[in-house]
Amino acid sequence: MKANSELASFILGKSVQAADWATVRRVLAYYTGIPGHDPLLALYARGALDRHDGRHGRAITAYRQMLRADGSLNYVQLDLAAMLFEDKQLTEARTLFELLRRDSDLVPTAQQAIDQYLAAIRKQNKWNGTVRLGYKYNDNVNNASADRYIYLFGLRFDKDPASLPRSANAISYLANLNRDFNLSGNHYLSVDGTIEGDRYWDDHAWSETNATLRLGYQYRNLKSWFSVMPSFGETWLGGDPFRRTVGASIEYGRWVTPKWQVIGNYSYFNKRYSGLYTIYDGDLHALSATAVYFASPQTILYGGVTVQRDMLETKYEASARDGASLGFIKQWNGGFNVRGNVRYSFRKFRDYSLWDTAKLRRDHEYQFDLSAMHSKLRFADVYPRLSYQHLRVDSSISSLYSRTGNQFTLSLETSF
Numbered sequence: 001m002k003a004n005s006e007l008a009s010f011i012l013g014k015s016v017q018a019a020d021w022a023t024v025r026r027v028l029a030y031y032t033g034i035p036g037h038d039p040l041l042a043l044y045a046r047g048a049l050d051r052h053d054g055r056h057g058r059a060i061t062a063y064r065q066m067l068r069a070d071g072s073l074n075y076v077q078l079d080l081a082a083m084l085f086e087d088k089q090l091t092e093a094r095t096l097f098e099l100l101r102r103d104s105d106l107v108p109t110a111q112q113a114i115d116q117y118l119a120a121i122r123k124q125n126k127w128n129g130t131v132r133l134g135y136k137y138n139d140n141v142n143n144a145s146a147d148r149y150i151y152l153f154g155l156r157f158d159k160d161p162a163s164l165p166r167s168a169n170a171i172s173y174l175a176n177l178n179r180d181f182n183l184s185g186n187h188y189l190s191v192d193g194t195i196e197g198d199r200y201w202d203d204h205a206w207s208e209t210n211a212t213l214r215l216g217y218q219y220r221n222l223k224s225w226f227s228v229m230p231s232f233g234e235t236w237l238g239g240d241p242f243r244r245t246v247g248a249s250i251e252y253g254r255w256v257t258p259k260w261q262v263i264g265n266y267s268y269f270n271k272r273y274s275g276l277y278t279i280y281d282g283d284l285h286a287l288s289a290t291a292v293y294f295a296s297p298q299t300i301l302y303g304g305v306t307v308q309r310d311m312l313e314t315k316y317e318a319s320a321r322d323g324a325s326l327g328f329i330k331q332w333n334g335g336f337n338v339r340g341n342v343r344y345s346f347r348k349f350r351d352y353s354l355w356d357t358a359k360l361r362r363d364h365e366y367q368f369d370l371s372a373m374h375s376k377l378r379f380a381d382v383y384p385r386l387s388y389q390h391l392r393v394d395s396s397i398s399s400l401y402s403r404t405g406n407q408f409t410l411s412l413e414t415s416f
Contacts, residue, residue: 005036088220134411136172140165168203188218224254282312335375
């Protein structure tokens with residue numbers, strides 16, 4: 001066969017049609033060295049094999065070479081458009097699909113496939129959003145220690161009752177709107193805006209609203225993505241300006257296998273507070289690494305580590321926080337969906353506290369989150385969700401900073 005171009009071409013073509021990639025790989029190893037071989041078939045087989053192996057950049061290049069040699073190969077154009085879609089090059093894919101849609105020589109099944117691809121592109125190119133509204137109960141809205149006494153310089157003082165944990169009830173809300181604009185090729189402009197908060201009707205001083213706008217660049221392909229996202233944030237506490245945040249995040253993610261994904265993120269924020277809270281002014285640097293395992297279409301497991309540095313202008317409030325987390329997302333066939341996450345962090349402060357100059361503050365932080373919903377409990381695409389969060393902080397300055405908190409939320413949520 002190595003000397004028979006017709007036989008080799010026949011076997012190569014049939015192997016591509018049958019998706020027999022082992023045979024395609026063996027024949028391609030010597031096919032282009034056979035006198036009289038078909039160069040277009042070689043490109044077609046090489047491109048198909050690269051597509052199967054997830055090397056879409058090489059496959060797209062091979063198919064474009066074929067079309068430069070013979071622009072009438074509509075089946076190659078269709079495969080090329082599909083690969084562009086898979087490689088996140090939506091603008092080019094849409095242009096080619098729309099051109100092919102006008103080709104009367106395509107069989108009906110191909111026309112149907114084109115319509116499905118165009119519908120998927122329209123869905124990915126539209127504005128997306130989430131709206132959530134619910135009730136929240138917080139048993140420690142002021143993040144206070146339950147210790148009734150403060151120990152300063154070896155003396156014990158009674159705490160003001162207002163300084164002990166207080167419970168409160170809130171209306172919790174969130175509205176998010178986002179869109180990714182495919183500029184050309186694998187290049188995107190991403191826009192993301194969020195307003196969220198809690199309005200406590202029985203303790204309004206702790207009502208909080210956060211508004212965040214993120215606008216930046218993304219590069220995406222079949223197996224990876226990279227983004228640079230500047231962000232701007234405003235926070236109001238009790239209805240008054242509380243904090244302004246300006247910063248950016250850089251993220252890289254990659255599918256290392258069909259079931260494993262790794263993500264790295266670096267974030268920087270400059271924080272400016274109002275009034276008495278200016279002691280928290282400064283910079284935040286955070287570095288995280290996360291691994292995600294897609295155990296099945298219904299089960300996702302993930303874990304990660306985070307290194308965070310609060311470089312504040314007030315030294316005794318500056319700190320280093322290192323942590324780790326584990327989580328899961330599980331959906332059952334009946335429609336029941338549960339998400340859970342556990343996190344541990346160790347926080348070390350840079351200088352002695354004003355309230356205790358005998359020891360440096362060290363905090364051990366433990367957090368547990370759990371939420372559940374059922375897809376059948378819905379009305380007009382609005383889903384109820386029940387969420388719980390537990391936070392415990394064990395501090396070396398226990399009477400001031402050790403605390404526990406529990407939050408229960410029942411919300412209605414819709415996405416579009």
